[in-house]
Amino acid sequence: xxxxxxxxxxxxxITLGVPVLAALAALALAAIPLALAGADVLGAxxxxxxxxxxxxxxxxxxxxxxxxxxxxxLAAAIAFRAKLWNIGAEGQLYLGALAAVxxxxxxxxxxxxxxxxxxxxxxxxxxxxxMAGPAVLKIRFGADEVVTTLLLNFIILIFVQMMLEGxxxxxxxxxxxxxxxxxxxxxxxxxxxxxxxxxGLIVGLVCALVxxxxxxxxxxxxxxxxxxxxxxxxxxxxxxxxRVLMGAALISGALAGLAGVGEVAGLKGYLTxxxxxxxxxxxxxxxxxxxxSPLDVVVSAVFIAAVFVGADSMSRTIGVxxxxxxxxxxxxxxxxxxxxxxxxxxMVWVRRG
Amino acid sequence: xxxLDIFLSANFWAASLRIATPLIFGVLGALICExxxxxxxxxxxxxxxxxxxxxxxxxxxxxxxxxxxxxxLTGAAFGLxxxxxxxxxxxSQHVSGLGVTLLATSSAYFAYRTALPDVTSPPRIVPFxxxxxxxxxxxxxxxxVLGQQTALTWLALGMVxxxxxxxxxxxxxLAIRAVGDNPDAVDAQGLSVYGLRxxxxxxxxxxxxxxxxxxxxxxxxxxxxxxxxxxxxxxxxLVIFGSWRPGKALLGALLFGAFDAFQVxxxxxxxxxxxxxxxxxxxxxxxxxxxxxxxxxxxxPRALLTPWFKGQR
Numbered sequence: 001x002x003x004x005x006x007x008x009x010x011x012x013x014i015t016l017g018v019p020v021l022a023a024l025a026a027l028a029l030a031a032i033p034l035a036l037a038g039a040d041v042l043g044a045x046x047x048x049x050x051x052x053x054x055x056x057x058x059x060x061x062x063x064x065x066x067x068x069x070x071x072x073x074l075a076a077a078i079a080f081r082a083k084l085w086n087i088g089a090e091g092q093l094y095l096g097a098l099a100a101v102x103x104x105x106x107x108x109x110x111x112x113x114x115x116x117x118x119x120x121x122x123x124x125x126x127x128x129x130x131m132a133g134p135a136v137l138k139i140r141f142g143a144d145e146v147v148t149t150l151l152l153n154f155i156i157l158i159f160v161q162m163m164l165e166g167x168x169x170x171x172x173x174x175x176x177x178x179x180x181x182x183x184x185x186x187x188x189x190x191x192x193x194x195x196x197x198x199x200g201l202i203v204g205l206v207c208a209l210v211x212x213x214x215x216x217x218x219x220x221x222x223x224x225x226x227x228x229x230x231x232x233x234x235x236x237x238x239x240x241x242x243r244v245l246m247g248a249a250l251i252s253g254a255l256a257g258l259a260g261v262g263e264v265a266g267l268k269g270y271l272t273x274x275x276x277x278x279x280x281x282x283x284x285x286x287x288x289x290x291x292x293s294p295l296d297v298v299v300s301a302v303f304i305a306a307v308f309v310g311a312d313s314m315s316r317t318i319g320v321x322x323x324x325x326x327x328x329x330x331x332x333x334x335x336x337x338x339x340x341x342x343x344x345x346x347m348v349w350v351r352r353g
Numbered sequence: 354x355x356x357l358d359i360f361l362s363a364n365f366w367a368a369s370l371r372i373a374t375p376l377i378f379g380v381l382g383a384l385i386c387e388x389x390x391x392x393x394x395x396x397x398x399x400x401x402x403x404x405x406x407x408x409x410x411x412x413x414x415x416x417x418x419x420x421x422x423x424x425x426l427t428g429a430a431f432g433l434x435x436x437x438x439x440x441x442x443x444x445s446q447h448v449s450g451l452g453v454t455l456l457a458t459s460s461a462y463f464a465y466r467t468a469l470p471d472v473t474s475p476p477r478i479v480p481f482x483x484x485x486x487x488x489x490x491x492x493x494x495x496x497x498v499l500g501q502q503t504a505l506t507w508l509a510l511g512m513v514x515x516x517x518x519x520x521x522x523x524x525x526x527l528a529i530r531a532v533g534d535n536p537d538a539v540d541a542q543g544l545s546v547y548g549l550r551x552x553x554x555x556x557x558x559x560x561x562x563x564x565x566x567x568x569x570x571x572x573x574x575x576x577x578x579x580x581x582x583x584x585x586x587x588x589x590x591l592v593i594f595g596s597w598r599p600g601k602a603l604l605g606a607l608l609f610g611a612f613d614a615f616q617v618x619x620x621x622x623x624x625x626x627x628x629x630x631x632x633x634x635x636x637x638x639x640x641x642x643x644x645x646x647x648x649x650x651x652x653x654p655r656a657l658l659t660p661w662f663k664g665q666r
Contacts, residue, residue: 033460037467085447143641143648144593146394146447150586151637158637162630281455288448321466326459333452334438341442 006345014343019289019296022335023303029335030328039320051313052306058313060197064267065305066298067197068093068276070204071259072283073290073297074211075127079252081215081292083228084245088134088149089256090280091156092127096257097264098160099126101168101179101271104186115186119265120203120258127257128250130156135249139242153280161273170270179264179271188266200262204298207255211294224248256280278326285333291340304329359618363497368617370502371572373610375400377509378564379588380595380602381516382428382557388520388597389553390533390656394450395435396561397585398457399428403562405461408569408576409468411478420570421505421563428562429555431457436554440547443660454585465576475575481505503571505563510603512560517599529553533654536661546661561585583637590640594647597654605643612639 007014027045034041052062072089079086099122108115134152137143164177172180188199215221223244226234235241259279264271286304290296311325359365379396386393393399407424411417431453438449469476481503490500520526532539532549540546564584569576591609595602613636620632 033463033467037463087451137641137645137648141645141648142651143645147586147590147593147644148641151583151590151641154583154637155634158630158634162628165630166628281451284448284451285455319470321463321470323459323463323466326455327463330452330455330459333448333455334434337438337444337448337452338442341444 007343015291018339018343019291019300019336022339023289023300023332025335025339026328026331027307029331030324033324033327034320037320039318044314044318044320047314047317048310051310054313056192057195058309060192060195062302062305062309063201064195064197065308066301067200067204067262067266068259068279069282069286069301069304070201070208070298071255071262072279073286073301074204074207074283074294075252075256075259076284076287077290077292077294077297078211078215078224078255079248080287081228082224082245082248083231084135084138084248084252085146086131086134086149086249086252086256087146087284088131088152088253088280089259089283090276090278091149091153092130092253092256093260093263093276093280094156094160095130096123096127096260097271097275098163098168098260099123099257100186100261100264101182104182104265105180105270106183110185112185112189115183116188116265119182119186120261123257123261124254125257127260128254130257131249131253132246135246139245157273160271164271164273168271177273181270182265186265187269188262196267198262198266200266203258203262204301207258208294208298211255215294220247256283259283282329285329288333289336304332307332359615363494364501365614365618366498366611367501368614369607369610370498370506371610372613373606374502374506374509375564375567375572375584376588376591376606376609377513377603378560378567379585380591380606381509381512381599382560382564383588383592384595384597384599384602385516385520385529385557385560386432386554387592387657388533388654389529389550390536390654390659390661391436391439391550391554392446392450392589392658393432393435393453393554393557393561394447394589395431395453395457395558396450396588397581397583398454398461399431399558399561400565400568400581400585402427402431402457402461403565404569404580405465405565405576406562407566408478409464411570412476417481417570421508421566424562424566425559428565429559431562432555432558433551435558436551439660440550440554443662446658458581462578465578475577477574478570480569480574481571505567505571508563509567513599513603520599530654533656536656540661540663546663561588564588587636587640590644593651594643596647596650596652609636609639609643612636 031041034044052058072093075089100119103122104119134145134148137148138145164179168179170178170180191197191199191201223239226239227241227244231241263275268275282304286297286301289300307328308325311322315322383393383396403424406427407420410423411420415423435449435453438444439446483501484504484507485500490496520530528539528544528549532546536546568580591602591605595605616632616635620629
């Protein structure tokens with residue numbers, strides 16, 4: 001019979017190979033819905049690849065899509081490291097975007113050197129604020145943060161709609177519920193001329209680097225990992241668990257808030273209630289694919305972004321629904337979860353005796 | 354003034370019961386899973402998949418009860434995925450549940466778009482009609498409240514009794530509760546921990562999907578993207594509010610339904626003074642509030658979230 005036993009120490013090949021294999025497995029599994037939809041499966045994959053690697057434009061589009069995913073992926077990775085289930089990145093992203101609009105549409109007149117950092121700071125603070133509530137409810141009342149952050153996503157989105165139909169409504173917007181445009185001095189500049197890729201990517205990369213160093217090399221990072229691995233033992237060792245959780249919550253929310261700033265001040269230029277097609281939720285998949293490691297988040301964010309860009313392009317050409325991209329994202333999450341099991345255990349043949 | 358009239362109107366109570374119906378299914382489903390020790394965050398997606406599968410089956414000519422069956426089977430299938438990942442493989446229930454929600458939602462949307470590539474207005478079916486039950490419908494006050502309900506609402510109320518009876522009064526229910534509290538003891542008795550948990554998650558997921566089907570087959574008559582709108586997450590909060598008991602869970606769902614029906618009526622009274630979004634937010638705020646109240650005295654099933662492996666203590 002087959003017995004399953006834990007591996008003593010997963011090799012580097014396995015920890016690296018599992019997410020890659022999981023991503024490939026998710027792409028391969030997408031052949032089933034493609035075939036059911038009656039598409040030429042191989043042709044669809046070729047179209048997807050061409051939609052990603054076809055030109056400089058498509059490649060910068062992938063990086064543009066990856067920008068918010070890096071930040072929401074980092075938000076999930078840091079919170080999950082502390083076993084804090086922040087599923088509220090979607091709402092934190094929107095509150096960050098709202099704060100960016102509050103500061104960056106002409107309320108303050110300053111040169112870009114001042115205004116851009118101010119807009120980023122406002123978005124980060126708003127995102128942190130959005131996560132502070134669920135963190136307090138968890139620490140003070142023991143209210144499960146999964147449910148509170150999920151419900152808060154709906155509350156914040158409705159709140160943003162209310163603001164866009166009220167005080168934040170652009171009087172020149174022809175009646176559409178959208179904000180006034182971000183002023184030039186507050187906008188994140190484009191990175192490649194005539195392309196949509198913007199400086200939000202730099203923000204994301206810097207955050208990933210800082211998060212990596214903070215988690216791996218600082219006492220703060222050590223405390224977060226200790227709390228995540230065993231809260232009771234961490235408390236025993238004299239770590240102030242509520243304080244560590246609160247810190248992780250605020251940083252996590254701030255990162256998701258920055259994702260919102262990038263989308264509004266780097267890409268769209270104004271805020272609408274359909275700013276994010278679920279970047280907050282996709283960030284969870286990004287983080288899990290990356291094994292909660294900040295540097296790997298960058299890689300997995302580019303992968304998930306490529307899936308979205310490729311599926312969009314393919315669906316425009318052959319008319320298969322672009323919900324295929326969401327299917328691949330969901331399958332990636334489940335595959336990497338199973339892959340994690342394979343990495344931690346091995347199957348051993350045992351002779352019954 | 355008018356507030357009292359709201360509570361005296363049969364229509365208000367009928368609406369409360371209608372709004373509560375999908376939540377009753379969802380809360381019962383989540384409760385069964387959690388009683389066996391498995392948190393099922395797949396609920397939000399399973400609602401969507403059930404809504405889509407039920408509607409699609411009816412649209413293809415399977416009949417209304419055929420639609421309910423299709424929804425239940427779809428729910429059980431997604432439940433099986435969650436169960437395999439979390440029970441024998443013992444993987445994170447949080448992550449697996451969110452993965453199932455993403456998978457079930459995107460499957461439902463993809464299937465709908467594939468079947469109906471370019472419809473602009475969603476096709477309609479003939480939904481369940483209000484059930485006229487001879488004696489009940491003639492009762493004063495209660496008659497008009499109950500007379501407006503469809504067969505699925507009656508099924509939901511019936512399921513409360515069934516789930517309560519199975520959990521409280523049958524050996525199977527005892528085993529399910531035990532496996533959520535102390536799986537080692539269940540294993541020592543020679544019962545299958547895996548079998549009980551997988552079965553409970555599949556049954557609970559089937560109920561969740563029927564709750565979704567209520568949306569497309571009774572509350573409305575078509576499928577819309579985003580129509581579940583957080584109802585699944587509200588159910589997860591209501592399970593804690595109802596301290597994992599079917600009767601209290603029913604009460605929670607009914608209170609929630611009454612509150613939601615009340616805020617819709619309040620909106621027509623004071624709508625000019627307050628932005629409509631304040632009312633739209635209210636159900637979610639209420640759910641968080643209910644969760645916070647219940648959290649302190651919540652007695653979670655003791656083995657909830659804890660994987661169990663055979664031959665390993």
